[in-house]
Amino acid sequence: MSKSVKIRKGLDIRLVGVANKIKSEAPAPKTVSIRPADFHGVIPKMLHKEGADVKIGEAIFQDKYNEAVKFASPVNGKLEAVVRGEKRKILEVVISVEGEQDYSSLGAIDYASMDGEAVKAKMLAAGLWPFVKQRPIDIVANPNNTPKAIFISAFDSSPLAPDFDFVLHGKNAEFQAGLDVLSKLTTGRVHLTLNGKAPADSTFKEAKGVQINTIYGKHPAGNVGTQIHHIDPINKGEFVWVVNAQDVAIIGRYFLTGRYNPKRTIALTGSEIKDPQYYDVVAGANLSELLAGKITSDNVRVISGNVLTGDKIAVDGHLGFYHNQVTVIPEGDQLKFVLTKGWMSPGLDKFSNNRLLLSSWFGGKKQYRMDTNTNGEERAFVVTGELDRVFPFDILPMQLAKAAITHDIDGMENLGIYEVAPEDFALCEYVCTSKIDIQDKIREGLDIIQEECM
Amino acid sequence: MKFLEKIVHNMEPKFAKGGKLEKWHPVFESFATLAFTPALTTKKGAHIRDGVDLKRTMMTVIIALLPALLFGIYNTGHWEMVAATGNRDLVFWADQGAKIIAGLKVVLPLVIVSYGVGLTIEFIFGLINGHSLHEGFLVSGLLIPLIMPADVPLWMVGVATAFAVVIGKEIFGGTGMNILNVALTARAFLFFAYPTSMSGDFVWMAGKETTVDGFTGSTALGELATSLTPEPIHASVDSFTAKYSVMDSFIGNIPGSIGETSTLMCLIGAAILILTRVGSWRIITSFFAGGFVMGLLLNAMGGNAYFDLPAVNQLLLGGFAFGAVFMATDPVTAAQTSTGKIVYGFLGGLLAILIRVLNPAFPEGVMMAILFMNVMAPIIDHYVVQANIKRRLKRVKTA
Numbered sequence: 001m002s003k004s005v006k007i008r009k010g011l012d013i014r015l016v017g018v019a020n021k022i023k024s025e026a027p028a029p030k031t032v033s034i035r036p037a038d039f040h041g042v043i044p045k046m047l048h049k050e051g052a053d054v055k056i057g058e059a060i061f062q063d064k065y066n067e068a069v070k071f072a073s074p075v076n077g078k079l080e081a082v083v084r085g086e087k088r089k090i091l092e093v094v095i096s097v098e099g100e101q102d103y104s105s106l107g108a109i110d111y112a113s114m115d116g117e118a119v120k121a122k123m124l125a126a127g128l129w130p131f132v133k134q135r136p137i138d139i140v141a142n143p144n145n146t147p148k149a150i151f152i153s154a155f156d157s158s159p160l161a162p163d164f165d166f167v168l169h170g171k172n173a174e175f176q177a178g179l180d181v182l183s184k185l186t187t188g189r190v191h192l193t194l195n196g197k198a199p200a201d202s203t204f205k206e207a208k209g210v211q212i213n214t215i216y217g218k219h220p221a222g223n224v225g226t227q228i229h230h231i232d233p234i235n236k237g238e239f240v241w242v243v244n245a246q247d248v249a250i251i252g253r254y255f256l257t258g259r260y261n262p263k264r265t266i267a268l269t270g271s272e273i274k275d276p277q278y279y280d281v282v283a284g285a286n287l288s289e290l291l292a293g294k295i296t297s298d299n300v301r302v303i304s305g306n307v308l309t310g311d312k313i314a315v316d317g318h319l320g321f322y323h324n325q326v327t328v329i330p331e332g333d334q335l336k337f338v339l340t341k342g343w344m345s346p347g348l349d350k351f352s353n354n355r356l357l358l359s360s361w362f363g364g365k366k367q368y369r370m371d372t373n374t375n376g377e378e379r380a381f382v383v384t385g386e387l388d389r390v391f392p393f394d395i396l397p398m399q400l401a402k403a404a405i406t407h408d409i410d411g412m413e414n415l416g417i418y419e420v421a422p423e424d425f426a427l428c429e430y431v432c433t434s435k436i437d438i439q440d441k442i443r444e445g446l447d448i449i450q451e452e453c454m
Numbered sequence: 455m456k457f458l459e460k461i462v463h464n465m466e467p468k469f470a471k472g473g474k475l476e477k478w479h480p481v482f483e484s485f486a487t488l489a490f491t492p493a494l495t496t497k498k499g500a501h502i503r504d505g506v507d508l509k510r511t512m513m514t515v516i517i518a519l520l521p522a523l524l525f526g527i528y529n530t531g532h533w534e535m536v537a538a539t540g541n542r543d544l545v546f547w548a549d550q551g552a553k554i555i556a557g558l559k560v561v562l563p564l565v566i567v568s569y570g571v572g573l574t575i576e577f578i579f580g581l582i583n584g585h586s587l588h589e590g591f592l593v594s595g596l597l598i599p600l601i602m603p604a605d606v607p608l609w610m611v612g613v614a615t616a617f618a619v620v621i622g623k624e625i626f627g628g629t630g631m632n633i634l635n636v637a638l639t640a641r642a643f644l645f646f647a648y649p650t651s652m653s654g655d656f657v658w659m660a661g662k663e664t665t666v667d668g669f670t671g672s673t674a675l676g677e678l679a680t681s682l683t684p685e686p687i688h689a690s691v692d693s694f695t696a697k698y699s700v701m702d703s704f705i706g707n708i709p710g711s712i713g714e715t716s717t718l719m720c721l722i723g724a725a726i727l728i729l730t731r732v733g734s735w736r737i738i739t740s741f742f743a744g745g746f747v748m749g750l751l752l753n754a755m756g757g758n759a760y761f762d763l764p765a766v767n768q769l770l771l772g773g774f775a776f777g778a779v780f781m782a783t784d785p786v787t788a789a790q791t792s793t794g795k796i797v798y799g800f801l802g803g804l805l806a807i808l809i810r811v812l813n814p815a816f817p818e819g820v821m822m823a824i825l826f827m828n829v830m831a832p833i834i835d836h837y838v839v840q841a842n843i844k845r846r847l848k849r850v851k852t853a
Contacts, residue, residue: 013502159502235850307501329501335459335490342491343509350505355730356514357505372495376507377487379588380630383511384790385734396791396842414843422499429500433508434630439499 003213004196005230007392010218011353011427013159015307016367017327019267019276021166026279027289028101032075033094033318034060034284037311039130040443041139041450044071044090052079056103057260059127060093068143072127074262074282076101092318106258111177116184123181123251126260130321131247132185135228135240137450138421147241149188149232152179154204154245155195157222158306158426162267162278162324164245165201171249172203178252182243183209193227204245217392225424229393234419246324266319270307270328271369272300281319287326288316295328301372303327308426309439332373343376350375353390353431379434387438390427395419397428401438404445409452412445422446462486481577483586512589514732518723519596519713519780523561525706526713530604531557533709537659561712564599567608571615572598579624590629590636590786591619597637597780600713601773601821602644603657610648614640634828635787638821645821653817658709673710674698675772679814681759691762703770711773720775733783736792737799741778744803745769752811760811768807777806777820787828791838798834802827 036044044061047070048054054077059070077098083091111119120143123129134141141147155164168175183190189211194200196216204212213231220226224242234240243251246264253261262283269276274294281290291302295315303310304320307327311320319326336342341349347357351368354360359368387397395416403411422439429438468475469482486492487509496503528546531553536542544553572595576587598615622639623632645652658673677687678694688694698708706716714720727733749765756762769775782788782802789798802823809819816822 015502233846233849235846301495301501303501309499310501312498312501327501331495333493333495335462335493337458338489338491342489343507344513347505352505354504354506354511354732356510356732359505370502372501373491374494374496374503374507375491375505376503376509377492377494377586379508380628382508382590382630382786383732384785384788385792385795386731388792394842394845396839398790399839415839416846426500430502431504433504433506433511435503435507437497437499 002211003231005213005215005217005227006196007215007217007221007226007230009389009392010220011390011431012157012218013307013351013370013430014365014367015159015329015351016271016369017269017273017276017329018160018367019162019269019278021163022277023166023265024277024279026281026285029097029282029285029287029289031080031094031096031286031318032073032077032282032284033092033286034071034073034321035092035318036061036090038321039063039071039140041137041447042069044093046082046090046093048079050079050082053077054079054095056101057126060095061090063140066142068124069129069140070124070127071130072260074260074284094318103257103259103261103263105256109255109258111181111184111255114184119181119184122255126254128251128254128260131243131251132182133242135225135234135242135421136418137446137454138423139450141239141241145239147186147188147239149228150182150186150190150241150243151224151228151231152182152190152192152210152243152245152248153222153224153227154192154200155198155222156306156324157195157219158308159219160267160269160325160327161222161306162265162269165198165204167265167267167278167324168203168245168249169201170203172206174249174252174256175203175245176207176252177255178243178248178250179207179210181251181255182241182248185241189232191227191231193224193231195222220390220392220424220427223424225419225421226392229395229419236413236418238418244322244324247322264324266323267325268294268328269325270303272296272328272330283319283321285319286316287313287319291315291326291328297330299331299333300328301331303329307370308430309423330369330371332371332375334373336373354386354433374435376433376435378436381434381436383433386431386433387428390431391425393419393424397425397438401425401428401436401441404441407445407448409448412449413453417442417445417449458489462490477581480580480584480586484577484580487586508589511732512592514726514730515593515780516596518726518732519593519600521719521722522600522713522716522776522780523596525716525719526600527557527561528554529557529706529715530560530712531555532707533604533659534560560604561599563608564602564606564611564712565596567611568598568615569595571612572619575616575619575624579628583628585628588629590623590632594618594623594636594640598640601637601641601711601776603652603711604659605657606644606651610644610651611640614644614647617643630786632786634825635781635784638781638825638828641821642825645818658711673772673817674703674708675810675817678760678763679817681814683814686759688759691759691764694759694763695767698767698771700767700770703767708771711776714773714776717770717775720779724775724779727779727783733779734785734788734795734799736795737783737788737802738778740796740799741782741803741806742769742775744800744805745774745778745807746803747800748804748807752807760814763811768810772810772818773820774803774806777824778803781820781824782827787831789831789834789838791835793841794831794834794838797838798827798831801830 043064054073063069080096132141305323391397400415618640749768806820806823
């Protein structure tokens, strides 16, 4: 019953700095952090005081409103600081890495004989639950719901994205264990969707107990949101859970070794990185040692994640919980003279999905070095149809965005807010001539929906 | 350019919050952003943004308008000389380019008045609301002179522009918020407020007082409209097409509003708009299709010269092509959904010809048709959106 989907809308943004397929161990970080902001809507309740010793897999904080959901320390060390912002909101929990880091096996867990509830309890206790996210609303899954399906994308199509076929090559056992565990959590199917454009690694191709689908097309073909919409769309009242492919392997690793080990392979990418390649790091690791000496210019933006949905971090910042990628691009905080670089320029050096710049006509397959300049000021929506061209859903993107901006709950429900996550609108935000922060508006809309309708 | 950049940097603190000239910040910002794309950076979400902004988009529309503008200047001069001499067969370069000079003398003041009045009002609203100049008027300001008769008094253009900007746009919230096309609002205002300056036999050629005897100065459609009166100028469609051939109407060698006469120039503009995706090909093609279908229908009915005019000629005459390419495609006032655009364009074209033929008081039905469709566009979109919603609801039932 596998499905094959072709999408025609979308956009591949060609950037300089694709990671070469070389993998190294990253230098050991001095600190790791967990940022509650990575888990939208979670209000952390600390379980330790500053200065306490913590061990690998020990819970650091839990969700105040759903105490079963725990967030575990990825390392042995000391809880160094709880960074707080306005109204004492916790921004970041920093753990200094101390002592021996032992990830050796404690013995496999016999998950084959467990039922869904037992697996769920194990995952919650081990701090694995935050890897499971739910649609609608795009938040950490509520363990009390039953999903109608679980979706896993076997590739990432966003700009400069890591190649999962390379990253998970040879991790067949961990990945398969993860799939087996996840399939106990749903009464429906587990969907694994492969990229139709390239042959998949055996890790994915030979996966068992799941429905393997194929999707052809440009970004956002690799987004689970796109895949869900075309394979098994969400209607009001239904839940679908999604797990990132690397996180499936992390879950599987726990059940095979009995130890929480959130190590992942990230791609260090972007035009300002010397020799972009892959590194093995632990989730939340401090990146200052890794980035030292690899950034080629002064004024850069370091992004944990990809350029469309990632988070801006400091040069000595920490990797996000879910991110498989770090991107470094130039900052665009300079005035750009109208005729050479500004709005009247020929535009051979700028990438655009419109056809107003020469690059759209004569650019060929050129890769671009893009900075963070907005290339214009914010305006009301004027141009129509441009969002539709990069939004492969049977949903009207501008109408939905407008409903979200005006907090029109009925409008959002009718127009399909339950099927989308902010990341699905990342390309819309990118192409928007009026420079509106559409992902933000969609998130606002989702927050209202969660409060009023869930 | 370091020099200019320095000036901007030096002036910035004066206009910043707390600076001496804080109130004038919108004006400063408008000029500064004309010279430099500002140093604004993304905060989160999509860290990179497309290289195109609204200024670039509007600039492209202006480029697409240039052929119509240049031909309009020539044609205005041409008909001024025709009216003076009674000779329609003047060569392009007659009298060492006198046509072009005469045309410039008429068109340039119109453009200056339109931009001058419009931009002043936009700046005033910008100062009141604390925002810099929004780009919409850069296009409207050029469209307005192009849809005026050559002989319209300048003060009328000023009044009409002021009306269109204030009532047509700013009271709704400015660029992106208006319901009616701004330029057409200006024209409609003049049409109803000063009908004698906007229609009839004497407004289409500048300098009419020198007109030779026996020369009628009305537009082609104006002549044809008399076919419904007791004293038609053209008793049959043949005598009309003999005077205004398909070729003449296509090239634009006919009297009319300044920029609208040449279908060829409008099509060049259409090509620019469609290739750059600034104008919707759906609207442009369906608008022409709608007009053609109505033309055929009226041919089938027949009855007088106006009904009998071949559908192709209908599309080439008057402001039909100009309306289809530059007015109907205004993204703010047109339908916004893909399906909606097709319906919107088709009905617009249909109505334009219908109004033109059945109501000879409005030989320029295109203006009415587009303004009417502007009002109807949200309803068309509403039904397209409802269809999308129903399609998604049906999924639940079939699943």
